[in-house]
Amino acid sequence: ERVRRALPEAAPVRFACELKIDGAAVNCVYRGGTLEVGATRGTGEVGEAITQQLLAIAKVPYRLSDEDPPALVEVRGEVYYPLAAFEQMNAERIERGEATFANPRNAASGTLRQKDPTRVAGRPLALFVHSLGRVEGRSFVSHESFLDWALVAGLPVASSTVFVDDIDDVWRAIERFTIERHSYGFEVDGVVVKVDDLAQRSVLGATPRAPRWAIAYKMPPVEQQTKLRAIEVNVGRTGKVTPFAVLEPVAVAGVTITRATLHNEAQIHLKDVRIGDTVVVRRAGDVIPEIVGAVVSERPPGAVPWTMPARCPFCGEPLVRPDGEAHHYCENVDCPNRLLESLTHLASRAALDVEGLGEKTVVLLHDAGLLADLADVFRLVDHRDELVALEGWGEKRTDNLLARIADATARPLERLLVALNIRHVGPTVAKELARQLRTLEGVASAGTEELAAIDGIGPTIAVAVRAWFATPRNRQLATDLVALGLRTDTDLAPPDPQASPPLGGTVFVLTGTLDGFTREELKERLELLGAKVAAGVSARTTAVVAGEQPGSKLVKARDLGIPVLDEAGVRLLLGGEPLATVVEASDAARRAAEHVEAQQ
Incomplete structure (x- = not known):
């Protein structure tokens, strides 16, 4: 409908339907037919140069086989880890006592970040080129003509892409891809539909975030049944306690699942899952394993509701659940x-971003008595001889780690704030704190009211930030980090007081239970972006946010x-x-899921 509105009424529109591969997005720039640079998409703002790593992947050409190549061409694609190889690699890591990768996408991304290209060559990564970026010295009239050229030029192109002439055929392609999604040998989490004609794409244009000539359809998650062997808990960096399920191994969407998140005690009771139950498991977003619910008809006799342990399993201190929060916490610092x-x-x-200081290394250095608090990371330079003496280390590995730690001292204030483990302070909140208050001391000395007045902060986050810096131990940590030479300012531009809030003039209604927010927290976050949160649905409502067990508000919204x-x-x-992009993507995903379900 969007395409038809923007193009002349009689103009025929052809669509490309291609698999949305769940891997690591990369760009390759060929100048005069030779690979000049390859890079990751990174955070969306900053990518990483990985030219040599890409060349270590089979079938990624250094020189294009086109005898008269474009003066410059940028191609975009997805590096992925084949499923069979991923399963084999994780099995081998388990045998060696190493941590496994959560999913093939993480494995692909982690492999591409290896500094040594020979380590990339030792893993069976593959690339599919799917899009054209900049091009000089050559013109293409359509997406199909670009893919045809890419194939002749020696670039790997997915053979599954189909071209259709109407929306009914688009739906049929989505249905076929969904049915066949597990036969391709790599992770597939959706279908991307693009306008084929490049001139029509120019007419349609793009938003700041995405092109108007393409849309991604999310496939419904695959579900399987297995046994719930046990429920255990983990304690995170802020003390938050998260229960998880220990499962009999089950293959879901091509990956063997042995654990799944259970979020919090309230969610366990809401889903009424008990140890010994047969449970339905899926991979949320085809990535994170989760339990949908129990098959109550197969519940074993004597299965009882689960309760949160009274004490932390790691330190023995009492667990507490703050008023108004869904999660329990271990408050022992x-x-x-x-x-x-x-x-x-x-x-x-x-x-x-200290490369080389992963979970396994952290445990090793902690057990060796070298890491007792966060500041000790930056004191490791004083323990070089002890690091060199560790089994399997030596001078090269030690000096590489120390160099990465030295690099980390130059990260800006917003990255340091994320590293401090202040409750509710992630990258977005940290940027707003840094943008407004400018220095670490500015954040540390700000009062609750001053913090709460900052866009995107509000009372809940303000109290958490103030409480963190009011604790003598944390103040000492901040002082130590400054003394160790860490950067405490930012390059972010100060806020523009004339800027209008991004959700100004919108009205939201909340219904159901959300895993990551209390109702009050989400209300606060939306209001800080300029939205109004109303109690009931009306014709003035912009959107409804629906969690688990939504009520009549959802029915009214749909009506x-x-x-x-x-x-x-x-x-x-x-x-x-x-907002328009999120709403459109949500509606498209729902329609696609309903269409596929109706056809099955």
Whole structure:
């Protein structure tokens, strides 16, 4: 409908329907037929150069086989890990006592980040080119003509792409792809539909976030049944306790699942899953394993409702559930698991990005007595001899790690704030704190009211930030990090007081239970972006956010034709995705799922 509205009424429109491969997005620039640079998409703002790593992948050509190549051509594609090889690799890692990859996408991304291209060559990554970027010295009239050229030029192209002339054939292609999704040998999580004609694409244009000539349809998740062997809990870096299911191994969407998240005690009771139950498992978004519910008719005699342990399994301290929150917490700052999770988080890409300081290394250095708090990461330079002496280390590995740690000291304030493990402070909130308050001392000295007045913060986050810096131990950590030379300012531009809020003039209604937010937290986040959150659905409602067990508000919204967002959609919205894009993607995914279900 969007395409038809924007193009002349009589213009025929042809569509390309191609598999949405769940891998690592990459760009390759060929100049004069020779690969000049390859890069990842990265965070969306900053990518990484991976030219040599891409050349280590079979069938990625250094020189195109076109005798008269374009002066410059940029091609975009997806690097993926074949499913059979992924399963074999994880089995081998288990035998060696190493951590496994959660999914093939993580395995592909992690492999591409290896500094040594020979390590990339040792894993069977593959690439499919799917899009054209910049081009000089050659013109293409259509997407099909570009793919035909790419194939002749020696670039790997998926043979599954089909071209159709009307929307009914688009739906038929989606249905066929959905039925065959597990026969391709790689992760598929949807179908991308594109306008084929490049001139028509120019007319349709793009939003700041996405082209108007393409849309992605999400496939419904695959579900399987298995036995729930046990329910255990993990304690994260902020002390949040998350229960998880230990399952009899089951293959779901090509990946063997042995564990699944259970979110919190309330969700376990809501789904009424018990140890010994036969449960329905799916991979949420085809990535994160989750339990849908129990097959109550097969429940064993004597199965009882699960309750949260009274004490932390790692330190023995009492677990508490703050008023108004769905999660329990271990409040012991000396809890060993909290420390390990905090150290691993500090080294993550969203925080200070210390390559080489992964979970396994953190445990090793902690057990060796070298890491007792976050500041100790930056004191490792004083323990070089001890690091060199560790089994399997030596000078090269030690110096590489110390160099990456030195690099991390130059990360800007917003990355440091993420690394500090302040409750509710992720990358988005950290950027707003840094943008407004400018320095670490500015954040540390800000009062609750000043913090709450910042766009995107509000009372809940303000209280958490103030409480963190009011704790003497945390203040000492901040002082130590400054003394160790970490950067404490930002390059972000100050806020523009004239800018209008992104959700100004919108009205949202909330219904059901969400995993990642309390109702009040989500209301606060939406209001800080300029939205109004109303109690009931009316013709003025912009969208309804529906979680688990929604009520009559959802029925009324559908009767009135009001857009409905799930938790994934509202997270995109809070992350800066335009409302129109989120609504359109949610509606398209729902229609695709309903169409496929009706055909089965």
